[in-house]
Amino acid sequence: MSANPDNEISSLSELLTHAYAIEEDAIDRYHMLGDQMEVHNNHELAKLFRDLAGHEEKHAAEIKARAETIGLMNLKSSEYKWPDTEGPELAALDEAHYRMTPWHALQMALKAETRAFEFFDHIVNTVTDPEIKKWAEEFREEEAEHVTLVERLLEKNPEPPAGWADDDDPPNLQE
Amino acid sequence: MNVSAPLKASDFKSDLKPVWCPGCGDYHVLLSLTKALADLERKPEEVAVISGIGCSSRIPAYLKCYGFHGVHGRSLPLGTGLKVARPDMTVIVAGGDGDGFSIGGNHFLHACRRNIDLTYIVMDNRVYGMTKGQPSPTTEPDWDSALSPGGTGLNPFHPLVIALASGANFVARAFSGDIRGTTKLISDAVNHPGFSFIQILSPCVTFRPEQKEWKSAIHAPPVEATDDPARAARRIMTDDGFNVGVLYRGDRRPYKIGDGVEHKTVADLEQEFQI
Amino acid sequence: MNVSAPLKASDFKSDLKPVWCPGCGDYHVLLSLTKALADLERKPEEVAVISGIGCSSRIPAYLKCYGFHGVHGRSLPLGTGLKVARPDMTVIVAGGDGDGFSIGGNHFLHACRRNIDLTYIVMDNRVYGMTKGQPSPTTEPDWDSALSPGGTGLNPFHPLVIALASGANFVARAFSGDIRGTTKLISDAVNHPGFSFIQILSPCVTFRPEQKEWKSAIHAPPVEATDDPARAARRIMTDDGFNVGVLYRGDRRPYKIGDGVEHKTVADLEQEFQI
């Protein structure tokens, strides 16, 4: 795929822009999933995704505050230096299901947080600028905390038995 | 909305929540489209998204642009009329493989031939999703369904080659899950003059759950985009159907829209009837 | 009619006198078709010739076969229905470039894709003859007419490549004036399994008198027919449009028509509703 891992983050502003975008995209993504669950009447999951979005909103606000003096860049989506096809901290849309359980949602979140961790980890390990490195380390630690948090939540939400997706009813004909 | 602040992808999303099945590839397409529009720095009111009928064709209402959800198979003529009458608008036509290649096949041929400056996106899931899973022109011959028990036995056809043979000026294949790639292809397509066609492989998780595997089959085209349609056609006819990217980028003459200038008045036109 | 005597071409001609303009290429096509049917040793009642609307589409009534002069653009579905329901008949679908490539374009795509064993002949004069001279999808971009003053500016498209990309099993180009060649192509096409498509360049002397020059432009294809559709497509896209002969002869799987055997009775089918 069109991965582009070789591009290096080259300024503090760019780093912050990426960090902020990660959170913003994650907010959108969780709301998108929340919408899906609402439309499909999976209210438990809708609430869970809204909560996850709430978390990310807090982070986004923090980053924004921190970026006050440095300033954020206006990047086009193609100018972001994501290692993968989109931002790292994004729940995979294609893993959603209308009968999904909290376990599935948390798995999605876990993968997303882990990818975010790896993103900053990669910067920490490759970037030369000490300032950028320092900030990246901070972001990395935060993501590490998130990962632990999600892991803890997962303990309370075990994997559902097989057949969780079974729907006795056939799909509906529409237009 | 602050005019000076650049618009974000989310500024292109409407408040309406999609009825699509969670997991459906079309969510990705929606996302890529909004990102591309943000990248293109269009204003929502300068963009019109036109569709037919099908799950995928529900996309206009999920955007904050002008939209037209027409009848089954007729999105391209709608888009053509709009673009010729209003060349100032950015026109994107979108829909499904059934809508575009089955009932809409003729308009597809002729929209390519006319080469009007618009972008046509087909969310190809090789099935009629909306009507509960019938084979489409891109469906594999052995795919079993109620309407074609045991499969149609028909080879899927090659929409990209048909686009080339008919005269499209930009031909690309994308995979919905590849959001960055798709976003880039859409904005390239919109920027390219003339008719641009993107076939986006977009899984239907409900009727074709096996399409979740597409993710691992996808690869970038082995060679660069060509501007030789004959070469492009041959390549596409022999590829495995899973290479994504721009496959043809041409400079065929685009449709000549009138200059919009009133060279004559209606009274001038009436002269010819005078005795 | 003596059953034992072999039929001659003239035995396939009806008593109705064509309304075509003297000099029209379609007279030649009629002649070649009767010759081919005689060569094929078909009986007139075993052959059905199906058409749409246009000068060329008048052809069924000039033959002594079964005929159907349908509505504009729908000859291929008529022929498809007939062939699937009555596989014992030899079905030949015939018409013009407007009928087949413009309004009938979608059926053309899908008839190729279905690959049913019938033969489709398009008498291509690059104009709508019947309605007094409007450009068709194969018309040159600079051809001036009342509906497109100064020309359409559109590149003509490639019906033969479209046939290939859609799945036709036999693709050929002919020139009406070449009666021997056309006769042979028609009988080869009828004999070839699956969907056979012949584009016959057939001049319209009334609205395109310059097409009389085609006679000297025609040449045989520089190379032999191929069975590789990708190669054939590339060749056709780069040729000059005047090489006649078989351009592709494939062995793509033909449409599977039911075996016509009553495996179940209607009463058997009713079982499922019983409580």
Add this chain to the structure above:
Amino acid sequence: MSDQIKIDTGISIALTGSGGAGVMTAGGMLLEAAAKSGFYGLQTRSVGPQIRGGEAAALLRLSNHAVEIHRGGFDILFALDWSNFSRFAAEITLDENSVVIFDPEGGEVPEIVSAATKNIIELPIKKFASEIPGGRMNMIALGIVAGAIDLPKETVLGLIVRKFASKGEAVLEASRACLEAGYKHAGSVANAPKLVSDAENADVPRWLITGNEAAALGAVRGGIKFAAAYPITPATEILEWLAPSLTAIGGNLVQAEDELSSINMIIGASYGGIPSITATSGPGLALMTESIGLATAAEVPVVIVDVMRGGPSTGIPTKSEQSDLNIAIYGLHGDAPHLVTAPLSVADCLFTTQWSVHLAEAMQVPAIILSDQYLGQAKMIIDKPADVAFFADRSKVEKIDTAYTRYALTADGVSPMAIPGTAGGQYTADGLEHSVTGTPSSAAEDHHDQLAKRRRKIEGFNYGTHWAEIEGEGDLVIVTWGSTAAPVREAAELARAEGISVKTIAVRLLAPLRVEALEAELAGARRVLVIEQNDLAQFYRYLRGHVDLPADTRAYHHPGPMMLSTTEILSEIMKEHRL
């Protein structure tokens, strides 16, 4: 049928739920269990716009005699959850006798429900289900309702085994356990009405069928051997039933690229002598009209089933409406007389389709059948339909000695057809106006002759008594058509039980309208009510255009998505009666 007991209104049950709760499956099993226990009934569904996981309502009516439509009110509402209940609220009318069962985990009881009835029973279904490994709420609900209305447990159990056996022992066991749990808790719904079986009906062989299936079966009974298909809601099931069935009986179904193609495919096949059909809905019918005109002019019999949905344009695809009458009758350009019929009930989808195949073939003319989403998709328990002797029986020439004139001017207008393959019968079918031989002609005489012949064919035909179903006597006459016949006939029966005499005329043959017969049936009518489900009173206008109606003729009509109910029609009858 004047027996008071027979017109009891049965038990109406609504099961609602969402997100894959499986209410349709539970409802279907309830219906089947009732069928197996000797009852009649029907099930319809109402769903949200989502393909999967949307909100759904399974609406049932069970009775000890045949019922054709919902009564207009519900005795039991079982809400697995209340998600988007508002979508169905208008369809699920409750009154003070209604019993409501719900799971408190599924949200608050909506205002509209609690305002209607006090019989609201809270049961922790989800909890019950969670106590059973692999347990599912819908199976528990099934048990509760089946138990509450007195359906025998063994029958339901038998169905569960049949349905889930293939899914493995665990699933089967879970379902069984859920059912048991349900029956155990059925006692909590003690005040629910009970199904009391009627010994008379017990042995009548019965079918469980939808109108779409019935239409498809009617087609093959009538002799259809070829179909062309382009899927569209709510007609697709006809095509999907025909696909394997036609192959099994030696015929064919071809999936077309669009409706322009499907109509022409069946014209081509029928020209080849093979009786042919297609099914569609309004948007598809609109695409076919040019070619239906071709079939009219070239005299090729074809049958088109239009399973109507809410219009205009894409409209409301999943809801029923009778608004395609105009296009069916008048939608062809030029003077193009053809047949239009409408089934009057789910079971009648079979008869009307079979009869229409027969008529189309006998007169070499296209027939449009106006079914609708209700008839097509309602699942119904019906008496096994009688075999009727209406088959495709086209007038053909077998041996041709002299010159063949395809469009010869015969007394009845029907000219024997030469089927391709017949030596000496070669002709060219043509949509251009033609002489008797089929040669294009613009002569006034040929045009007039051929127009008159095509008109004569269908106007002079002997349609017997099948043009309508007529019941009762009285100076109040209700004229109706299609699916609206069901509530009209039921309402009239109820009115008669109240001593009000009403005559009902449910018209099956819409075009050509049997004007004389209808006027004869209307002779002596003091008041006429024309009842139908559309906005523009299309049938009423059509009748006015052709039939001399009494001055006191009134149209009662409204568009979908709501069906006309027995209750509302009864109240219209009362209004007229009081006048």
Add this chain to the structure above:
Amino acid sequence: MSDQIKIDTGISIALTGSGGAGVMTAGGMLLEAAAKSGFYGLQTRSVGPQIRGGEAAALLRLSNHAVEIHRGGFDILFALDWSNFSRFAAEITLDENSVVIFDPEGGEVPEIVSAATKNIIELPIKKFASEIPGGRMNMIALGIVAGAIDLPKETVLGLIVRKFASKGEAVLEASRACLEAGYKHAGSVANAPKLVSDAENADVPRWLITGNEAAALGAVRGGIKFAAAYPITPATEILEWLAPSLTAIGGNLVQAEDELSSINMIIGASYGGIPSITATSGPGLALMTESIGLATAAEVPVVIVDVMRGGPSTGIPTKSEQSDLNIAIYGLHGDAPHLVTAPLSVADCLFTTQWSVHLAEAMQVPAIILSDQYLGQAKMIIDKPADVAFFADRSKVEKIDTAYTRYALTADGVSPMAIPGTAGGQYTADGLEHSVTGTPSSAAEDHHDQLAKRRRKIEGFNYGTHWAEIEGEGDLVIVTWGSTAAPVREAAELARAEGISVKTIAVRLLAPLRVEALEAELAGARRVLVIEQNDLAQFYRYLRGHVDLPADTRAYHHPGPMMLSTTEILSEIMKEHRL
């Protein structure tokens, strides 16, 4: 208009010939010469099925006052040859006063001609022509006829110069010599009627125009800036006139691949705010109905001109018929109210089209205009049409502050439209039933509201007096529409001249029918005659369905290819009068 002189019937002339004899050209020059000399008149043609070189008849009527249609008989028949004369015999009625001129080299005088009149003059036209280098029979015939009816030679000569100057001196000279020769021999036809000019009319500015040209001009006068085209007889001329004209005024015409495309192109363009049109005939209209329904539901104004021809199916493409009324009014699926209008004369093609553009735009609804082959292709001398103030003037939102509701429920049903490009007005137009915002909805309330709004829009509109042209008074009322208005009005005038009072109502607005206004106009009518040109009395049925007609209402109608003539309608009036 009761002046006896004004209702003289003028001179009717038929020129026939074949194989490229050039009768149409000669006829056209005769018409133009008459025009230039201060007369009125019209020319139609009748041709064989060949593309070129077939038999042809140029049919003219010249008069000193405006005439709209052939009278039904011919004063002069000039036969360059008799090839396939039988094709025209029914159209060229002759009586004992008719003068027939023919060339003996062109065959025997047909029985039907010699039986009708004794005034048969033999002239060796071919020989005359052969004596002039490059001489052509048609120019000689032109001279003879022009001379015989007293058209000034200089005028005809002027036309010849204009027409042939570009073809070189030799051709011009030959034509001039032929004309002279013709004038020289005109004396042989001394008993021909003469054209006597009417001083009153001499200075009125006049146009020479066909109905198709008039419709196209009406469209651009009304504000049309976009057209999509798929050629079809007899509508092509509208599209061909629009092609260069729209470009010239800053608009566009796109040739579509089929009619499905052309209708959707104009919907797309109109959605973009640009008034748009297409023109077609019956087969094309049939293909458009699905999408016209979309325009209805999505409330996008478009104008479709249906130039009717003989139906059904491909029918008789070159002949006129009024048999598309049903499909125009009722051809959309679902309840889909829209506008249907019909021009009442060639000149009225301009007004009716312009008015229809205005109406469609004002109400955001599709309008179908029912012209026909006669109106469309007849070439006519008319008074220069007045400028009328009906323009495309759509209700639009300019600036949006709060949330925009595209389908808001307004009092008159018209909701201001946001044109793409307007910031804040973004909405999605939809053919699915929708709420006020355009969001798909299957709720009963939304469906009923939107159906009612779309009905209200067109039913409540103030159409002024343009819904019909009404003339005369009397207890015999003729109701008619479209091109049949011409012979009806002329016949009524002739009847009045005989002292018979007749009222004529020529309906221009067919849908929505102005029921109240029509009933008011019919109040006091003792007998009503409904006159139209089709087989099924479509308008009569439609009127019956909506209007309370007197018991003594009768339909007089027949299909094409023959037009209803003044003479035959006059005789129907006489019949009614005698009753």
